[in-house]
Amino acid sequence: MALPHFRPLHRGRAFICPSLPSPPISRARSPSNLRVACSAAFPHPKFQRPYTTVLIVPTGVGASIGGFAGDALPVARTLASVADCVISHPNVLNAAMLYWPMPNVLYVEGYALDRFAEGSWALQPVHQNKVGLVLDAGMEEELRIRHLQVADATRASLGLPVVEYIVTDAPLKVETWIDPKCGKSTGRIKHPDSLLRAVQTLVSHSHINAVAVVGRFPDDDIEDMEDYRLGKGVDSLAGVEAIISHLVVKEFQIPCAHAPAVSPIPLSTSLSPRTAAEELGYTFLPCVLAGLSCAPRYVTKKHGSLDGDCMVAGNVDSVMLPADACGGDGALAFARSMTNNKPLIIAVQENETVLDDTPEKFGIEVVKVLNYWEAVGVIAAHKAGVDPKALRREGINHIRCLSMSSSSDRKASLPSSSHDRVHSL
Template sequence: MITNRRYELDRSDVVSAAGLLELVENSFEEPALRWYISEANQARIIVESTEYGGVLPEPAPEPDSRRSGLDVVVSLVPTGIGCSIGGYAGDAAPVTALLAEVADLVVTNPNAVNASNFIRSGERVLYTEGSCIDAFSRGDINLHRSRGNRVGLIIERSDEAAIEHILNVTNAVRAVHGVNLIDYVITDQPIGSRCVRNASGAYVGSVDAPDVLLKAAQQLIERGATSIAVTTNVQDLVADDYSAHFSGREANPVGGVEAIISHLIVRTLGVPAAHAPMINFKELSLDHAVVDARSAGEIVSTSGLACVLIGLASAPQMQAVRGSRLTDEITFDDVVAVVVPAGALGGIPVLEALSRRIPVIAVRGNTTILEVTAAELGLPGVIEVSNYAEAAGLIAALRGGIDPESIARPMRTLGRSV
C-alpha cells in the first residue's frame, strides 16, 4: 500500500539542519519513499510524504568513506514542483553540462536530462535516481561509476500496439546506442501508476500494485539485470493540467509518480531504476501548435522510454556488482557543492550537506511552485546566486580554494568596525 500524507510540524526549537532532518523523519507513520518540505516559517513546517506500507530493507553498514580525489557536484532538480529549469523535458541538460565543465563529475536526477527520444548526458554526468541521491547524501552508500550496465525492462500489461511500439523503441536504442538490454518482462496484470496532486500544488503519485512491479524487477535481476527500466500507462492525468504544462504554465503532472516507482525499486532491490510513460499523452487542447520549447522533446516523441534506457546504461551502481565494469568509487566527502533551486531547500541532500558544512548553492533563477528558502527554514550557510552561470563560477572558485567572500563586494575588513 502506498499512501500520500501531509504533516504540520512545530519547528520552533529546531536550530540546525541536522535537527530539522531528525524532526521530519521522526514524524512518518510508515517508511517514506519520498518527502519534501512544502512550506516553512520559523514556527512550523509542512511536510508532504509518500509512504510505503511494505517492508524496506535497513541500510547496509556504512561504506568506506575514502575520498576518490575527484571534485563532485550534486545538482538537484526535484520533479513535480514546476522547476522553471528542468521541470519540463530534459531542459536542465544545458545547465547540467555547464556544471560538468567546472567539476570532475555531476550527480543529477534523471529528469534533469530525460526528454523522451532525446537525452544529453555525458561521461561527467552521473544519472542518479532521487532516493539513491538521498542515500548517497547520508553516507549510506557510495556511487560506483559504471562502464556499462545490463538493463532489464518492465513493460506494463497493455494493448498489443503499445507493446509493439515499446519493443521498436527498445530495439532502436540497442542498435543505435549499443545499450545492453538483456531481457524484458511484460507484467501479468496492470501496475496501476497514478498521478496525485498534493495540497501544495506539487505532483506526487501512487501505485496500485507495487508487488507486481517488484516481482517483475526481481525476475529481471535474477536474469542478470543490474539496472531496471519501467514503462507504464500513467493514469489520472488531467488533460487541462497537462495542456497547461505544455504551455509552460504548470508543473509536470507525471514526474511525481515516476519518482515513486523508481524510489520503490531502488529502496527495495538496491539497483538503479527509472520510469518512462509507455505512450506520451497527446489528447491535449493546446493554445498553440508549437509548445513551450522546454516541453518540445516530449510532444514530438510517441514514448518516453528511449532516454531512460540510454541513461540507465551507464547509471552508477550503489554497490560493487560482480561481473560489472566499474571504475571510480565516489563518496559524499568528494562533494564540493550541492546546487539546488532556491525555493526547494527542504530535502535530504541539502540538509545533510549543511550539517556536514558542504556548500549549498541556491539558484534563484530556477523558480518552483514552492517557496522553501534558506530564510524561511532559518538555515545559515546557504549561498544564493542568480543563475547557473554564477553557480558554475562559484564552483570554480571552490575548486581553486578561493574564498567566495573574497570575490564579492562589499568585502568585510577584519578588525574594523562598521
Template structure:
C-alpha cells in the same frame, strides 16, 4: 576531477527544469568542469537526453541516501545490462513502439538491453496534483517488485520501468510552460520503491494510450516530449552507465564539494544530509511551488545565487 551534486526535484513546478529536460543544458555546462551526480529529472527529455560521461545518473531515493552518507556510488567502466519491465496493462500497439525504441538503441548506440519482461498484473497507476505538488499512487506494487526481481535474477544491473498511465495528462498550464508536471510525483514513487527494495539503479518512463506525435507548435520547455511517442530513450541512455549502489565501496558523500539546488527546495533529505556533512549548498533562484528557502535554514554552508551561471562561475573559482 572534482565531484558536485545537482538536484532538480520532480513535480514541484520549478520555472527552470520543471518540464521536459529544460535544465539539461545547464547541467551539461557544470559537467564541463566537474563530475556531476544528477537526478534523472534534470537530464531526461523524452527522446532526448542531456546525459554525458561526466554525469552520474542517480535516481532520487539513491540521491538522497547518498547525500545522507547511507549509500555509496560505484562508477562503471563497462555499460550496465539494462532490464526493461513493462506494465501488462500497456496496449500492444504502444508496446510495439517501445520495442522498436529498444531495438533502435541496441543497434545505433550499442546498449546492452535484456529481453523485456512484463508484470503479471496491472500496476494500477493514478496520478494527481495535491497542494500544488505532483503526487499519485500505485495499487499493485507487489507485481512491480516481482517483475523487477525477475530481471535482476536474469542479470540486470539497472532497471527501466514502464508503467501504463492511460490517457495523456493533458494539463494546459504545464503544456504552456507554466504549470506542474502532473505525472512526475508518482513516477518518483515508482522508481523510489524499486531502488529502495532492490538496491539497483532504476528510472521510470510513462506509457500512454495516445502514441500520436503533436502536429502543432508547442512551448519550447515541453517540446522534447512532443517529438516522440515514447519517453524511454532518455531513461535507457541514463541507465547505460549509471553508477551501481553499494553500502561499502565507491564514491563517498565526503567527496562531494557542492550541492546545487533551487532556493525554495531546501527542505529535502539530500540538502539536510549535505549540511550535516558540511557540504556547501548552492541555493539558486529558481521559483517553484516549494517554499523552504535559506531564511528557514540558518546555516553558513548555504550560498545563494541569482542564476545558475553565477553559481557555476563561483564554484569554478574556489
C-alpha cells in the same frame, strides 16, 4: 644520478630550455620579447583531487528550470565543463526522446541520491550495466510494441546492453494527482507488488544491474495539460514517476528510472520549447535506457566497504539546488554534514518551485545566487580555491580578530590526550 647543469640566467637574455631548440629570431621582434614555453620539458603534475558537484532539481514541484522536459539539461552540460564530476538525477538528465552523453556525469536515482548524501550508500562508477525493461501489463498492444522498438533501436543503433524485458503479471494501475496542500504532483500505483515481482524476476534470471520501468499512465484531458504544454504549471506525471523508481531502488538497491506510457496527443502550434522533447515521438524511453546503461552502481554497507573505488558523500565539494527547495532528505544531509569537507550549498533564486523550503526555514548556510549563470561562476571560483566573495565588489571585509580568551577556552575544553596529540604534530 647527476642533475643537469644549467647556466645562470642573465638579465636581458631569454631563457631557453636546453632540451628545446632555439627558435628563429624574427627581424620584427627583439630577442628580449621572446617567450619560450617549457611545459613539455618540465611537466607539472596535478595534485588536487577531482572537484565534484551535485545538481538537484526536485521532481514534480513546478521548477521554473528543470520542471519540464529535460530543460535543466543545459545546466548539467555547463556544469560538466567546469567540474570534474557532476552527480545528478533523472529529472535533470532525462529529456524524453533527447539525451546528452557526458562521461563525467553520474546518473543517480533520487532515493539513492538521498542515501548517498546521508553517507549510508556509495556510488561505484561502471563502464556499462546490463539493463532490464519492465512493461506494465495495462499497456495497449500498440504502445507495448512502440516501447519494444525503442529498446531494439537503442541496442542496434547505440549498442546499449538492454538484455531482456518482462511484462508485469497484473496492470499497475497508476494514479496521479496534485497535492492540494503544497501544489506538487504525486500519486500511487495500486499494484506495487506486481512491479516488484517483475523486477525480482529480471534480477534473478537475467542478472541485470539496472532496470527501466514503463507504466501505463492515465490520459489526461487536453485542457488539464494545456498549462504544462505552454511551459507553465506542474508536471502531473512526475511525482508518481519518482514514487515508482524509489520503490524499486529501495527494494533492490540497483539503478532504476521510469518512463510513462501515454497515448499520443493532438498537435499544438503553441507548444513551449521546454516541453517539446516529450512530443517528438511515441515514448519517453530513449533517455532512460541511455542513462541507466552507465549509471553508477549502489554500494551499501551490508554489501561491502564504502571506500576503495567508490565515491562517498565526503567527496562532494558543492551542491546546487533551487532556493525554495532546500528541505529534501539529500539537501539537508549535505547541508548538515559533519565531515571536514562540508560541501558548499548554492541556492538558485531564479529557479522557483511550488515549495517554500527556504534555507532560513531549516537553518542552512548557503550561498545565494540569482541564476545559474552566477551559480556556475561560484563553482568555478570554488574549484580554483578562490573565495567566491572575492569576485564581488566589497565582498571581502577586514579579517576578524580571535581573542586569546576564545583560544584558551577552546584548549581547556579539549581532552588532555587530544591536546597532547595536537601539540605533538
